[in-house]
Amino acid sequence: MEKKPENCRVENALGILVGKWKPIILLYLLQEGTKRFSELKRSMPGITQKMLTKQLRELEEEDIIERVVYPQVPPKVEYSITEYGRSLEPILEAMHEWGTNHALHKVTKEKDQQKSS
Amino acid sequence: MEKKPENCRVENALGILVGKWKPIILLYLLQEGTKRFSELKRSMPGITQKMLTKQLRELEEEDIIERVVYPQVPPKVEYSITEYGRSLEPILEAMHEWGTNHALHKVTKEKDQQKSS
DNA sequence: CGGGATCCCCCGCGATACTG
DNA sequence: CAGTATCGCGGGGGATCCCG
Numbered sequence: 123m124e125k126k127p128e129n130c131r132v133e134n135a136l137g138i139l140v141g142k143w144k145p146i147i148l149l150y151l152l153q154e155g156t157k158r159f160s161e162l163k164r165s166m167p168g169i170t171q172k173m174l175t176k177q178l179r180e181l182e183e184e185d186i187i188e189r190v191v192y193p194q195v196p197p198k199v200e201y202s203i204t205e206y207g208r209s210l211e212p213i214l215e216a217m218h219e220w221g222t223n224h225a226l227h228k229v230t231k232e233k234d235q236q237k238s239s
Numbered sequence: 240m241e242k243k244p245e246n247c248r249v250e251n252a253l254g255i256l257v258g259k260w261k262p263i264i265l266l267y268l269l270q271e272g273t274k275r276f277s278e279l280k281r282s283m284p285g286i287t288q289k290m291l292t293k294q295l296r297e298l299e300e301e302d303i304i305e306r307v308v309y310p311q312v313p314p315k316v317e318y319s320i321t322e323y324g325r326s327l328e329p330i331l332e333a334m335h336e337w338g339t340n341h342a343l344h345k346v347t348k349e350k351d352q353q354k355s356s
Numbered sequence: 357c358g359g360g361a362t363c364c365c366c367c368g369c370g371a372t373a374c375t376g
Numbered sequence: 377c378a379g380t381a382t383c384g385c386g387g388g389g390g391a392t393c394c395c396g
Contacts, residue, residue, distance in 0.1 A: 125263045125283050132262040132331060134338030140257060142389070145249040146242045159358055166242050170390065175359060184341075185348065196357045197396085206344070213337060214249060216330050221251030224301075227323070231302065259369070276378055287370065292379060313377045314376085 135213065138184050143169055143177045145214065148203070151187060152211055156202040186210065252330065255301050260286055260294045262331065265320070268304060269328055273319040303327065 127133060139145060143166060150165060151157060157165075163174055178201060181187045186207035192198040244250060256262060260283060267282060268274060274282075280291055295318060298304045303324035309315040 125267060126285060127259050127263060130262050130266070131336075131338035131342070132256075132266065132334045134341045135334035136253075136256060136262065136338075138341075139249075139253060142244050145247050145253065146244060149247070149249065150242060163358090168243060170392095171359065172361095172391090173389065176389085185344070191358095195396090197359080199358060209337065209340075213330065213333050216333060217249045217252040219248075220326065220330060221248035221253075223326075224251045224255075225248070227302070280378090287372095288379065289371090289381090290369065293369090308378095312376090314379080316378060 135210075138181070138186060138210070139214075139217075141177050141180065143173060144181060145217075147174075147177060147181065148186070148207075148210065148214060149218070151201060151203045152208075152214070156200050159199045159201070162201065181207075252327075255298070255303060255327070256331075256334075258294050258297065260290060261298060262334075264291075264294060264298065265303070265324075265327065265331060266335070268318060268320045269325070269331070273317050276316045276318070279318065298324075 139148075146166060147162065150162070159174070159178075162178075163169060163171065166174070178187065178189065182189050185204055188202050188204050190200045190202075192200070256265075263283060264279065267279065276291070276295075279295075280286060280288065283291070295304065295306065299306050302321055305319050305321050307317045307319075309317070
């Protein structure tokens with residue numbers, strides 16, 4: 123059976139999570155619920171407005187998050203995880219757990235290499 | 240609480256899966272077991288030797304796959320998933336399942352948009 | 357306040373050629 | 377057979393400035 127990246131279903135999920143700030147945004151919204159643009163930005167020091175906007179747009183495009191605009195001055199925009207988006211939570215949690223363990227794995231590996239040197 | 244990409248545990252796992260051919264390589268080795276370099280290359284039309292080598296090296300670096308060289312002419316190199324690497328299987332399966340469903344989700348969404356137009 | 361528009365840089369990835 | 381070495385591009389991501 124021939125394999126191509128475009129046909130790999132895993133990529134469908136991966137493509138949504140990939141993006142420098144996407145996992146952070148998703149974990150934050152999953153924990154904290156609905157948040158304003160400025161709250162998101164404040165919680166992520168280092169991110170630019172352009173990047174935050176872009177990542178949010180891409181997640182919205184995939185129906186993972188919802189964007190609600192309140193027509194008022196000054197503007198108010200709120201973001202939250204959609205029902206559908208919550209189906210990603212088990213995957214994110216699994217990756218978080220695996221990632222935490224993997225950090226330990228690397229440290230252990232380095233120590234083993236020191237012993238044998 | 241301040242969030243930074245470098246501190247996100249999810250990234251630890253994500254970084255390992257990210258790479259154009261990595262999910263395919265992992266799924267293939269998980270299904271088929273041990274495979275030679277040439278078998279891997281043949282099963283993935285479109286991949287170059289350089290890329291296959293690079294992706295394999297990166298996975299090996301993280302202890303996800305094992306590389307065994309047989310000192311003979313012509314050369315023979317076999318790759319397989321490590322015990323540790325198998326801990327990624329649940330995540331890959333979850334992403335595969337989610338990704339499959341997400342493809343359907345997009346199709347449904349497009350049809351809904353056609354109706355309302 | 358919550359963006360959009362521009363410019364720029366880095367690096368993942370591909371094509372090609374060479375090697376023990 | 378299973379790799380390295382070199383060259384080049386396209387796109388993700390950052391910095392900066394402007395807008396209703």
